[in-house]
Amino acid sequence: MSPVDQYIRRATTGLPNRARLDTAAELRVHLNERTRQYMDQGFDRSEAEHLAVEQMGPAEPVNRSFLGHVFTPRVGWVVLVLLVLGSGGWLAANYLFAPAPLVRTVAVEAEELLPYIGDFQMLQVTAPKGTKTLYFAVTQGEEEASLSVINLEYDYADLRPNQRASIRFGVGFLNSALAMIECGSGSRVLATFRGTQSRSEMCLPVPSTNGSWAFLMQNGGDNVMVHDEWQPMLLFRPTVMVTELLPGQFANWSTPEGHAVDAPRDTWFVVSVFATTVPITEDFTVPAYPKVSDVVRQYRWLEPQLPDVRLTGEH
């Protein structure tokens, strides 16, 4: 391609077809005439063309002026590629690879332990997309004991599209010296808390704070959260000390002082989670919370660990 052709192509690229042809023809007439003038001065054609093009100056500013803005095709392509990459990155960051909605047990962090000295467990719930309200329920035996509500529309209003509300929720027995309420004999202070700021306390007729927690996991892994369905997560079995074992009763452990056995099942309690797309401001009645019998029925794998289930429940 001759220097003249190159110059014309670079100076007119990006123009609408009609304007491009008209401008190219005009530039070609100009360059040919200049070339002829240089050839008349003794230059050969290639030298004359080179000088004619040099006389025109750089083609890019001319092209920008023709286009009426700074975006020459090359700059335009670079900007377009950057925009596509940037948009793609933003879309990926905000709409793809969202975390799976699930609820799982997690290790308790030391700073979350500080205000609480007792026997407790913690849940981390990543709410499904669209969740507006989250409920945590505690059931003791077959009785509904407490219900905590979290308004995600308010507490997590500024989440990006691929972010999900992820909430740590703890439950356990407070040392009575740290409790704000006082419970009668035979009852213990059960606290539910979110982070270190939100905490509520209630008295539960639980014979002992010694006991064991069971994680109610499906297939031994995380529980998948779905809307409008209670998901039992934790089971607590209190322990009582007896001096002698009754017939059919099994000891969890024995010491010179006696035998530790599971307390009656009506003192066990279950912590469950419920997510819904119904805003907290609308009338909504959550379904009945899972009871201990529901959990034992659902999680048959508990039975080998609960030798007294048959004693207290289903014989």
Place this chain on the structure above:
Amino acid sequence: MATPSTDAKRGTIDLAILATLEHQARYGLEILTEVQRATSGSLTFKEGSLYPALHRLVKQGWVETSWEESDSGGAPRKYYELTDDGRRALERKRQEWRSVRDAMEVFLNMRGAA
């Protein structure tokens, strides 16, 4: 946004082109040659910048174009001719230029005298 230097340069080229077309239609290279001749080579600019300036003036309605056969028998040429709006624009720009020139002369004379 254009810088002042770009505006000033553009204004100078526009005025020179309009003045060159005041009495007759001319084609691109002829306009360049006439500007250089009339200013004894004092006013020069890259030849490539002539055509965007001409297109700009056409867009403003100050100049109109027509392709005409070359009187020397070569390829047809695109001729530029002032419109009535172009003549009024030329007069306006000419007065602006003179005002600036007079003001600068007074200013520089005062500075020189001080």
